[in-house]
Amino acid sequence: MKKLKHLSFILIAGLLALGLFSPNVYAKGHTVMIGFTGPLSGPAAQYGRDNVNGLEMGIQDINAAGGITVGGKNYKFALKTYDDHIDPTAAVNNARRLRSRDGARFIFNPVFNTIAPMMQINQQKGSEFLMMAYTSAPEVDAMKNPNTIAIPPPFSVYVGSYVKYALEKGWKKCAMVVTLGAYGDGWRKEFESAWIKAGGEIVADQPANYYTETDFSAQLSAALAKKPDFMLIGGPSATTGLVIEQARNLGFKGEFFMVDQAKLNYIAEVNFNNDLTKMNGVTGTARPRDLAEEEVIEPFLKRCLKDYGRSATSENLLNYGAIRILAAAMEKAGTVEDITAIKAAIPEVLPMDAKINLLPFIDLWGSRFILPGTIQKIENGQYTVPTTTFWWTKSDADFKKAVSSIPDIGNTNVNVPLEGYAK
Amino acid sequence: MELFLQQLFNGIMFGSTYAIVALGLTLVMGILHIPNFAHGHLYMLGGYITYFFITNLGFGYWYSLLLSMVILGFVGVVMERIVFRPLTGQPPINAFIAAIGALIFLESLALVIWGPQGMRIPNPHPQIIKMFGITMEAQRLLVVGGAAVLIVLLHLFLKKTTTGTTIEAVAQNREGAMLTGINVNRVSSMTFFISSATAAVAASFLSPIFILSPAMGAVLGMKAFIIVILGGMGSVPGAILGGYFLGLIEALGGGYISAEYKDVFAFGALILVLSIKPTGLFGKQEG
Amino acid sequence: MFTKPIHTKLLLGFLFIAALFLPLYVPDSYMFQIVITSLLFAIATSSMNLILGYTGQASLAHGAFFGVGAYVVAIMTKAGWSFWIALPVSGLVATGIGFFIGLFAFRTRGHFFAIVTLCFGVILFQVAENWIEVTGGQNGIFGLDSATPIPFPFFGPIEFSSQPAQYYLVLAVLLLTLFVLHRVVYSIFGLTFMAIRNNEELADALGINTFATKMVSFAIANFIAAIAGGIYATILGAVSPSAISIMITFNFLIFLILGGMATLPGAVIGAFMIPIIMEFLQFMENYRMLFFGALLVVVIIWFPMGFFGGLKTINQKIIAWRQSNTSEDSNA
Structure with missing residues (x-):
């Protein structure tokens, strides 16, 4: 019993230390870091995962196509996800962490309750980030936050x-x-x-x-x-x-x-x-x-089944689309850091080829994507x-x-x- | 009138589940004085175990239910042994925190093993029965009947068998029971076994009409906790009555007055009862 | 009892100076955010300590009072009131609601008291969810301005939208809270709280008005919890029902028990350690909560008095060691 006690202590201390010193997996050099915070546990966990899966597939495809080239340099995309179980405090912590530790300037979140407090901090000088809001709530548009993009059509x-x-x-x-x-x-x-x-x-x-x-x-x-x-x-x-x-x-x-x-x-x-x-x-x-047309959507559906064991959902498709648009806009704007310029370049890259972006995103008005x-x-x-x-x-x-x-x-x-x- | 009968049936159906889940909890709380807040999560795990036998191994519904009872019973025994027994003699609030730890563990375990996607056990009795102008699914009738049978069996067990009476003896006087040579640790294990097994029955009854998800136990666990307090800690009739009472008040309050404030009626009623009778409906002494 | 050994004094002094200059050396805005929220939770946990740790009444509505404070501040500042008026009002509203709840809840004891307060907490949560005209329903109230700037001679107004300003606001309130609680706990009145915790019948027999005493403890605790909630609202800039949910109560409870109940530093230590541990565990992803659940059980079994209880044991060893040293010196 005594031994067990000591052993478990060492185990816990070791795990905590691991967390403290865990190295940053992603090389900072030529990577565009995409952040996600959302429910990955609790009753809405599946919904959160569906969003992440769409982002993951988008990033895989961007990187498979050779990444993006900005200013003569080649950039690959990477994704960092944190769980906030729809707790606003955790969401803000995660956003801070994604921005200051992981260097993510594009942060996705799929729940209005956690998006609202994140929109309070996404314009602070020196730690601006583009709030990628997956929500059909029209309230987001009424807040007129320049660093926000709402992905799905309003309900x-x-x-x-x-x-x-x-x-x-x-x-x-x-x-x-x-x-x-x-x-x-x-x-x-x-x-x-x-x-x-x-x-x-x-x-x-x-x-x-x-x-x-x-x-x-x-x-x-x-x-x-x-x-x-x-x-x-x-x-x-x-x-x-x-x-x-x-x-x-x-x-x-x-x-x-x-x-x-x-x-x-x-x-x-x-x-x-x-x-x-x-x-x-x-x-x-x-x-x-x-x-979408059968020949473009079928492979995507098969891939969802194969990679995640689930049928595709619109969360997959819309997040996939949003990340592909971001990548294209970065190339167009010639920057991976200036979020204002990147947002401004989005209307210029839309609509995209249906083979790259499955859904017909047509435009960006204010903070909302235009698609039927x-x-x-x-x-x-x-x-x-x-x-x-x-x-x-x-x-x-x-x-x-x-x-x-x-x-x-x-x-x-x-x-x-x-x-x-x-x- | 039809609407009233329909709501009454809904209330009784839910009351039955509440009653058996609360019954298991009241034994643990009354006899061992352990505020097992993780009871609802044991219920959740029971549902998944039944699912595993039916869907992954292709067993029949009733076999799976029995296996689930036994397995979850042992899970309960293990939980008592490693989570609660080391806390004997500490203030109850510590056991409460340990229970929160256990429930976080169980929910995450289900999330890791089965994933967050909702899962479904095929309904073994999908027939629809119409009577007195109300519609009932056969499985829902089974819940009502099954709960009644289980309650009677448990009552007989506690009153008529030697093992059952030892449990009651410990509940009434722990020290006295120890003096007469009753092995209190063994009784603890047994109580946890029974308590978890009943949770497994409730989960197996309900999961064919509902959806399994890792978070499904949280609300039920809290309600069972409240019922146990309402009925008077450790009181078996209190838990049964409290269960049906809560089911009915939810169905009628929710159906007739306001669905948004459904839980407000239930909890408000509880507050009222406790401020009139501070130790619960069937409570004996000060808690 | 009132004089502390020299090494404890040194430690406290060091901590105070470290806290004062924290914005100068905090590595990034993420760490800063965690420190700010931890300080904020430390305020609320300390006040829970008063009712639970010192008075022995397990109020499970504590998170609800935190939420009431958050909502009152959100509603009032949205309506154009100054934050500095809204904040004390939020405390008073929570105290008022607490008084009403206490009328029912203090008729019961022990587990029963815990459940009655839990029920009230759930009811307040549901009101916040459903009274859309006032609370904004599930959306809550969002887009709040940060606390009204304080005009300050020579330096110009102090704005509260930056992290350092928010930090000093929370730090000041925490120190004030600890000071008040220290005075209360070590007063005659504080002794009656503990008398009730230790044996309510006996306290009653000694002529203590247990109902009134419990009510006073409850009122102070709720007032402070609401103040913490009010600051939370202005820092986050958005309030939704999650600020008033039962999970908030459970979090405070975990902070308090694991930090060390019925000790002033315990509550603060708990409110700091747990969120920081949770952040460190982020790398475990899906297994994080699994590990955290097990960790809770393990810690409560081996440190029934919490982290601070563990520290105290070490402290006593140091004192014993010093005393044995001095006695050896005097022998020599």
């Missing part, structure tokens, strides 16, 4: 397309069982005001915590008692799948709209063992394979043709121009201008 894009679709169907009554959380709150508020403005009615609003709960029968029974025509649901994918299953078991026959965090293909895989008939009448953001949002419905056990929404085009001419600027992959294109963005 209001999907609100517009859902309302349009529901009106076409002649529906009236909507019940909402959406996740609690910054993001869910935003969705509920936005959808409610849009739907009421369009003449619809919210008959029930029963939010639930999709991160900690797994049984939604209390909320669903209350919502279904109001006989809604359709339901707005969603949060993390796996629990959203449970909501669909439980609502169907309680006898709901109507259709579902899912918030953009929940993924059709993920739910089909994890919850229903790929039996799509169990997901009839569910509309959500389109699965990755319908977002695509929704898709499952019907008769099959994925239907997706609808691609253009949200930044006001006039028909703009819309037509935008449509022609991206590769035609056979999707239906619609124009739903978004207030505050369309110009």
Whole structure:
């Protein structure tokens, strides 16, 4: 027992010392360091990993293509990740560490609650960094932070397309069982005001915590008692799948709209063992394979399966795209350090060749990437043709121009201008 | 009326789970005075063990449930031996910290072994039953029935067998029990075994209708803890009643008044009960 | 009891000077950030020490009061109030809420008290999550300005957006907190706290009004916790429900127990050591939390009195050694 005690002491002291003196693996010389802080443990760990995986694949491809050349020097990319389990204090610590220790001037984070405090320190003289915000929360754009880039389209894009679709169907009554959380709150508020403005009615609003709960029968029974025509649901994918299953078991026959965090293909895989008939009448953001031409997207999907044992998600694709754009903008701006110049060069490198950047990023306006949002419905056990929404085009001419600027992959294109963005 | 019945059923279903998880915890807390905050994480581990037997080894549902009970029982015994027994005689707050350490360890272990992705056990009883205008999944009915059977079996064990009565004897008077020659360490191990095994049953019942994830035990663990206090530490009827009470109040409060403040009702009710009866519903003496 | 041996005095003096000149030698902004947050947590942990360590009441709502302070400061500064007014107000609000909670919670004891306060903590968390009009819901309140600059003759105003200014703010509040706690703990009043911790029935029998005494200890602890939370809000510039969650309480609890309960330096040591250990363990990536969980168990088994308890043992050995030396000298 005594020996064991001493042994464990030595072991712990040794491990701590290792942490203290662990050498910096990456040579400082010709490396562009990319930082990531996000949830890698806890309930949102999978979401964090999906983001990291996209960055990893992007960096692999940049380096495989020989890196970038700036000022006659060749640079390779490297990624450093830290876990912040959605704790703002840890996120700020990690950001400080990434900037001052690892020399990262580009830091990715996928949660609004941790992005907000990081945006407080990304303009401090001598430790500026470009906040790469993976969040569809429109609040980020309202903060007008010059050193921030928000990657996915604002979620209001999907609100517009859902309302349009529901009106076409002649529906009236909507019940909402959406996740609690910054993001869910935003969705509920936005959808409610849009739907009421369009003449619809919210008959029930029963939010639930999709991160900690797994049984939604209390909320669903209350919502279904109001006989809604359709339901707005969603949060993390796996629990959203449970909501669909439980609502169907309680006898709901109507259709579902899912918030953009929940993924059709993920739910089909994890919850229903790929039996799509169990997901009839569910509309959500389109699965990755319908977002680009088959010959460019297929190898990517296969790679995700092979390298990570998971189907691709839009987190993979969007982060992949963002890192490729950054690399191109650095070459264009002729610097790997001046983040203002790099950000300014981004519109010049967009749109990129679809073979390099799978998704049709078109532009950067303010702090938000411009790319269409695509929704898709499952019907008769099959994925239907997706609808691609253009949200930044006001006039028909703009819309037509935008449509022609991206590769035609056979999707239906619609124009739903978004207030505050369309110009 | 239909809605009310539906909510009632939901409440009873959840109450059943709460009751059996809290039952295991109340034994440990009442008998050994160990605030085992990691109990919910043992429950999580039980779910994964069942998953492992069903999905990786292709065993049947009931075999897997039994194996999971036995294995998790031993995990509990090991935990008592290396985490809690060395802390005997120290203030309870230290055992509480050790329990937090254990739960962090268990959650990270599950994350390392199975990854963060949600996992699913195929539902062995997917049939839908309609009765009195309410819809029930067969598996949910099984949870309600299974919990009742388990509660009765545990009661018989504690009251009618020699081993069971030794456990009760230690609960009532630790020193006295030692004087009569009861091996208190052996009773500790046994109590942890039973407590963990019941958690494994609860997890195996519920995981086919839900999703397994490393973080799933945290909330349930906290609720079980609260139920045990509400019922009175160490009180078996207190844990059972407290469990059903919490399940019902959540379902009815959440369904009728406000889903956002669902937990506020549950915790508010607990505060109210404890300020009227400071040692819990069935509590004997000052804690 | 009140006079410290010379080597302890030297150590304290050295630490004080080291702390005063820290911005001159801190290697980078990352290290600086960790020092600032550790000092901040040391304030909150020290106040938890008062209610838990000295008075023996395991309040699991402590993190919630920290959060209340953070929210009050965030809401008030967002509404245009000066930070220097918002900060004491946040303390008063927390004390008020604490008084209300105490009315219910102090009817119970031991584990029951812990759970009742835990429940109140969870309720406050849920209010922060759901009362969107006031708290901003899950998004919280963000984009806060740093503390209002103090106009200062000759030097011009002191701004609080830089790390050194934030550091001195937190350091000053920590020293003030420790001073106040020292005065409280070693007063007659402090002795009644410990009397309740050691034996509540006996204290009651001796004529101590245990309810009022516990309430006073609770009020002081909550006031300080809220002040720490208020500073947290201004330093981070954003407050979300995670600032009021049960995890904050657990963190303080871990800092306190591993640092050393019922000792003033223990709380500070814990609030420094644990975050720094956690940062060092970052290299373990997926295995970090696994290791940390095991570490918690190991440390609590072998250092039941925390790190400071361990240090004290060493200290006593030094004293014994010095005394044996002097006695040998006098013998010679």
